[in-house]
Amino acid sequence: MGIVERDEQTNYLNALHDKSRSKRGQVVLIGGPAASGRSELLRTFAGQVAGPEVLALGAACSPAERGLPFGVLGQLFHSAALPPETESEVAGLLAAGMNVPRGTDSADTDLTQILHSIFLAVLRLAAQKPVLISIDDIQHMDDRSRRFLLYLARRLASTRVLLVLTEGAHLPLAHCPFRAELERLPHFHRLHLAPLSPSGVAQMLRRHLDEPTARRLAAEGYRVSGGNPLLLKALVEDFRQSGGVRVQGYGAVFVNHLHRGDPVLLQVARALAVLGEGSTPEELAPLAGLDADTVDATLRSMTAAGLLTDGRFRHPAAGLAVLGTLPPQECQELNRAAARLLHERDAPVGRIAHHLVAADHAPVPWETDLLLEAAEHLQLGGSLRAAVKCLRLADTALGVTDRQQAAIRAELARTEWQLNPSSAARHLGRLTTAARSGQLDRRSLPTLVRQLLWHGRESDADAVLDRIHGAVREGSGRGTSELRDTEMWLAATYPAHARVRQLPAFSAQQRESLVTPGADPGLRAVAALCDHLARGRNHEAATHAEQVLRDLRLSRRSAWAEETALLSLTTLLYSGRPDTALAWCVSSQSEAGADQTAVWRAVLAAARAEAATRLGNLPEAVDQAQTALAHLEPKAWGVAVGLPLGSLVLGATRTGDHDMAAKYLAVPVPEALFRSRYGLHYLHARGHHYLATGNAHAALADFLSCGELMRSWGLDLAGIVPWRTSAAEAWLLLGNRDQARRMVQDQLARPATDSPRIRGLCLRLLAAVSPAGQRPQLLGEALDLFEDCRDRYEQARVLCDLGRAHYALAQRPRARMVLRRARHLADMCAAAPLAHGLLAVQGEPRQGHTAEETETAPALTESEHRVASLAVMGYTNREIAERLYVTPSTVEQHLTRVFRKLGIKRRSDLPADLATEQQGGGRGVPSAVGHTGATA
Numbered sequence: 026m027g028i029v030e031r032d033e034q035t036n037y038l039n040a041l042h043d044k045s046r047s048k049r050g051q052v053v054l055i056g057g058p059a060a061s062g063r064s065e066l067l068r069t070f071a072g073q074v075a076g077p078e079v080l081a082l083g084a085a086c087s088p089a090e091r092g093l094p095f096g097v098l099g100q101l102f103h104s105a106a107l108p109p110e111t112e113s114e115v116a117g118l119l120a121a122g123m124n125v126p127r128g129t130d131s132a133d134t135d136l137t138q139i140l141h142s143i144f145l146a147v148l149r150l151a152a153q154k155p156v157l158i159s160i161d162d163i164q165h166m167d168d169r170s171r172r173f174l175l176y177l178a179r180r181l182a183s184t185r186v187l188l189v190l191t192e193g194a195h196l197p198l199a200h201c202p203f204r205a206e207l208e209r210l211p212h213f214h215r216l217h218l219a220p221l222s223p224s225g226v227a228q229m230l231r232r233h234l235d236e237p238t239a240r241r242l243a244a245e246g247y248r249v250s251g252g253n254p255l256l257l258k259a260l261v262e263d264f265r266q267s268g269g270v271r272v273q274g275y276g277a278v279f280v281n282h283l284h285r286g287d288p289v290l291l292q293v294a295r296a297l298a299v300l301g302e303g304s305t306p307e308e309l310a311p312l313a314g315l316d317a318d319t320v321d322a323t324l325r326s327m328t329a330a331g332l333l334t335d336g337r338f339r340h341p342a343a344g345l346a347v348l349g350t351l352p353p354q355e356c357q358e359l360n361r362a363a364a365r366l367l368h369e370r371d372a373p374v375g376r377i378a379h380h381l382v383a384a385d386h387a388p389v390p391w392e393t394d395l396l397l398e399a400a401e402h403l404q405l406g407g408s409l410r411a412a413v414k415c416l417r418l419a420d421t422a423l424g425v426t427d428r429q430q431a432a433i434r435a436e437l438a439r440t441e442w443q444l445n446p447s448s449a450a451r452h453l454g455r456l457t458t459a460a461r462s463g464q465l466d467r468r469s470l471p472t473l474v475r476q477l478l479w480h481g482r483e484s485d486a487d488a489v490l491d492r493i494h495g496a497v498r499e500g501s502g503r504g505t506s507e508l509r510d511t512e513m514w515l516a517a518t519y520p521a522h523a524r525v526r527q528l529p530a531f532s533a534q535q536r537e538s539l540v541t542p543g544a545d546p547g548l549r550a551v552a553a554l555c556d557h558l559a560r561g562r563n564h565e566a567a568t569h570a571e572q573v574l575r576d577l578r579l580s581r582r583s584a585w586a587e588e589t590a591l592l593s594l595t596t597l598l599y600s601g602r603p604d605t606a607l608a609w610c611v612s613s614q615s616e617a618g619a620d621q622t623a624v625w626r627a628v629l630a631a632a633r634a635e636a637a638t639r640l641g642n643l644p645e646a647v648d649q650a651q652t653a654l655a656h657l658e659p660k661a662w663g664v665a666v667g668l669p670l671g672s673l674v675l676g677a678t679r680t681g682d683h684d685m686a687a688k689y690l691a692v693p694v695p696e697a698l699f700r701s702r703y704g705l706h707y708l709h710a711r712g713h714h715y716l717a718t719g720n721a722h723a724a725l726a727d728f729l730s731c732g733e734l735m736r737s738w739g740l741d742l743a744g745i746v747p748w749r750t751s752a753a754e755a756w757l758l759l760g761n762r763d764q765a766r767r768m769v770q771d772q773l774a775r776p777a778t779d780s781p782r783i784r785g786l787c788l789r790l791l792a793a794v795s796p797a798g799q800r801p802q803l804l805g806e807a808l809d810l811f812e813d814c815r816d817r818y819e820q821a822r823v824l825c826d827l828g829r830a831h832y833a834l835a836q837r838p839r840a841r842m843v844l845r846r847a848r849h850l851a852d853m854c855a856a857a858p859l860a861h862g863l864l865a866v867q868g869e870p871r872q873g874h875t876a877e878e879t880e881t882a883p884a885l886t887e888s889e890h891r892v893a894s895l896a897v898m899g900y901t902n903r904e905i906a907e908r909l910y911v912t913p914s915t916v917e918q919h920l921t922r923v924f925r926k927l928g929i930k931r932r933s934d935l936p937a938d939l940a941t942e943q944q945g946g947g948r949g950v951p952s953a954v955g956h957t958g959a960t961a
Contacts (some may be wrong), residue, residue: 030221035066039068041214042157045155049212050185052214053214055189055191056216057218057219058329058330059193059286059290064162081159083159084104084161086166094122094168095122097166101160102115111149114146115146118143119143122169140172143173144177151186156186160189169633178210191869193286212632220251220252220254221247226250227243230246259274276346283347292315293309293320298348298378303337306503308366309324314340361384361386363380364377374395374402381396388421388854389424393422396415396416402412409443416437416440428465429828430459432465435466435472446624461488461489461492467507472584474515478519478701479664483521491520507548510552512524513551513555513556514548517554517555517740521700547589548583548585550593550685554596555592557569558742559739559740563780564600571593577589591632591665597609598744599742603635603815628653630649631650631889641820641854643855647676647685659692671709681861706746715727721758747782750787753765782816784810786819800827803822804830817850822859824850826844827847842934848863889926897935
């Protein structure tokens with residue numbers, strides 16, 4: 026099998042061989058870029074012509090033998106079986122030639138006589154049979170062997186000798202006259218080998234790999250090898266072993282080739298591996314110890330050979346392999362030299378910082394300043410891990426003041442926090458010490474308090490708070506704005522540590538005048554949200570939260586960005602807008618980019634889980650809560666772990682997976698969790714788990730604990746957790762209806778109980794303790810409220826109670842319709858315990874329709890049937906309008922006509938079989954509806 030894309034050269038060599046057999050000796054020099062296949066072509070051709078009728082003499086030169094006299098000739102005459110007398114004669118001549126001294130005329134004459142005698146020996150061999158002399162890499166040939174070849178080449182025109190030579194791309198100066206002498210000969214020929222074309226690469230791959238694999242890898246093979254046969258063979262072996270490019274394979278072959286060539290190749294490759302892409306010859310030259318022209322020529326030669334493309338390595342494995350040839354200390358010194366060089370040339374700070382980090386030495390002052398500047402640029406670009414490396418190195422700087430050291434460490438902790446709060450925790454002890462001694466900038470103190478409380482280090486946080494209060498007093502009010510903002514945030518998140526009452530009173534005008542230009546906008550936003558939340562201003566809080574979230578899309582670089590996002594999203598949840606929070610989380614999670622750090626993704630997933638819980642989407646709640654805990658392990662969540670754990674436990678409990686709920690309740694949580702707002706979510710979820718597993722006393726204890734904490738904190742807001750209605754459920758399970766009624770009435774009597782969700786919970790429980798005749802009205806109103814807030818789980822619970830109420834009033838047909846709808850919604854929510862409970866209700870309907878239900882359907886038009894069926898499934902008027910591409914008023918008109926035709930008054934009375942027909946593609950319900958205007 027021939028060599029790929031070398032047929033033309035092989036045929037040319039065969040033609041020259043035919044001429045030499047006719048006593049027309051030929052000299053051919055094979056050139057081309059490095060590793061272009063010169064040696065393989067030479068070996069293949071020699072192997073083809075060698076045989077009984079041709080005497081093949083071969084040698085391969087190497088740099089190590091360049092100083093060995095007659096080293097190449099010794100190889101030639103030992104490479105084939107020669108007549109004994111010839112072998113003895115040549116051996117004697119070579120031995121004599123090695124003893125001839127250099128530099129005298131007589132010595133030169135003696136050497137010429139020896140060369141002539143060797144030439145005569147070759148002629149005698151050629152007289153017996155044609156002779157092929159092949160020598161590889163003649164640029165490394167010793168001087169005396171080179172002299173003999175010139176002597177032979179000038180005199181073999183009428184002999185049966187074919188002299189085939191190969192030379193590398195980089196030639197020593199001593200070799201240039203030799204090649205010039207050869208080129209003057211009339212029987213001299215030159216062959217040039219180019220890298221393989223894309224089709225040649227594909228052809229070689231097909232020889233070594235199966236057809237589908239070769240076709241799939243052809244483009245990548247050409248891109249990575251540049252058509253270089255040597256590198257391509259290494260790639261084939263890499264694909265066979267690991268399916269990709271390996272440093273130990275492709276990279277090792279790349280480096281081995283550099284070692285075989287001129288030392289300049291390795292010097293330039295090392296400088297390029299250190300400086301990286303985009304390096305100019307002027308930058309590489311001092312690092313390689315060469316002049317710029319030599320570097321430029323070397324780069325062009327390596328590009329022609331397929332080793333480089335556009336001045337860079339074709340694959341990172343090549344650069345890594347080149348760096349692997351350097352001892353670690355030498356590599357660090359080169360990187361430090363590169364940093365100095367680039368600094369002198371005013372290169373971008375990020376590029377200089379990369380080399381300083383690789384040098385890994387304690388930075389001097391200019392290097393420290395540059396690392397800090399680079400870290401800031403990297404953070405703006407979203408390269409947080411690279412920024413952390415810069416800051417970690419800057420943290421080892423010598424000759425900086427204690428205040429500067431504290432500032433560097435605070436910035437390092439803030440940046441590491443965005444990647445993993447656990448890794449940032451190791452800096453908090455030294456930062457607390459710096460804060461106590463007054464070395465930490467006052468604007469960094471609130472962030473430190475937040476980090477300490479997140480990890481439950483309450484005593485350290487209180488010490489830093491003491492420092493903040495003391496600094497405000499000592500500074501005659503300076504920093505009061507940051508202090509008040511911090512205290513407002515504490516009052517809503519870590520109320521046990523808030524000292525709002527200790528703050529001096531300021532008028533609105535005074536507070537505005539105390540705001541400093543350097544105030545953290547994230548802290549200001551958090552304080553405003555907490556103020557609205559603490560005052561129970563749900564509408565203002567939700568509006569402000571949406572504005573804060575819109576601003577966050579523009580910049581997430583504040584030290585309070587994650588806290589701001591989490592508080593804004595939970596504020597929307599507490600204000601009864603879980604759909605808005607969910608929509609923001611979904612859109613943000615779909616965004617790709619550098620802003621999506623592990624903490625950011627975890628916060629979004631946790632908020633999405635809580636929103637899904639409040640909308641009754643239990644599978645999504647469990648999935649997103651698990652996602653949040655996967656992005657950040659519970660230890661990294663700190664006390665905030667109560668939010669995702671609470672959603673996960675509550676979601677698992679409502680789906681009936683009590684084992685999963687118990688498993689996550691067994692996860693260790695910090696004691697400080699129960700002194701934070703996040704502890705309320707955890708206690709509330711744990712209480713419902715106890716309630717679902719029959720431990721009503723433990724459930725009641727958790728619900729009452731929530732209430733005690735919220736009242737003591739001045740944060741008794743049912744939007745956070747509805748502890749009163751949950752406690753009422755526990756009292757009902759314990760058989761204490763009077764206490765349950767008092768809890769519900771207490772909740773209804775509280776100000777700002779206008780949330781549809783909270784009022785719906787109250788009405789459902791109030792119905793449970795009311796006479797049977799009053800229950801349908803209360804439950805009907807509760808159902809309307811839960812439909813407004815889109816909580817399908819609570820809709821299913823209300824419908825379940827409503828069905829039982831109809832049974833109690835002997836309204837069996839209506840009860841059956843309501844219970845079927847309840848079971849449908851329970852199935853949609855994956856609320857298995859609720860669905861199983863419905864099966865136990867006496868008189869649960871069969872799978873088929875009753876006669877009464879079947880008779881109602883024909884009275885509806887197709888448009889009315891579509892609207893009614895979606896209403897049965899729990900969709901709101903707005904959702905139905907969006908689904909059917911009509912206006913909400915059109916939906917309302919259709920429902921009004923449906924109610925009139927069916928003789929009912931509310932959505933809860935709609936026959937459940939309408940939803941069944943919708944799911945099964947029943948009458949009048951096409952899969953896609955495009956009507957607009959007055960028809961649905």
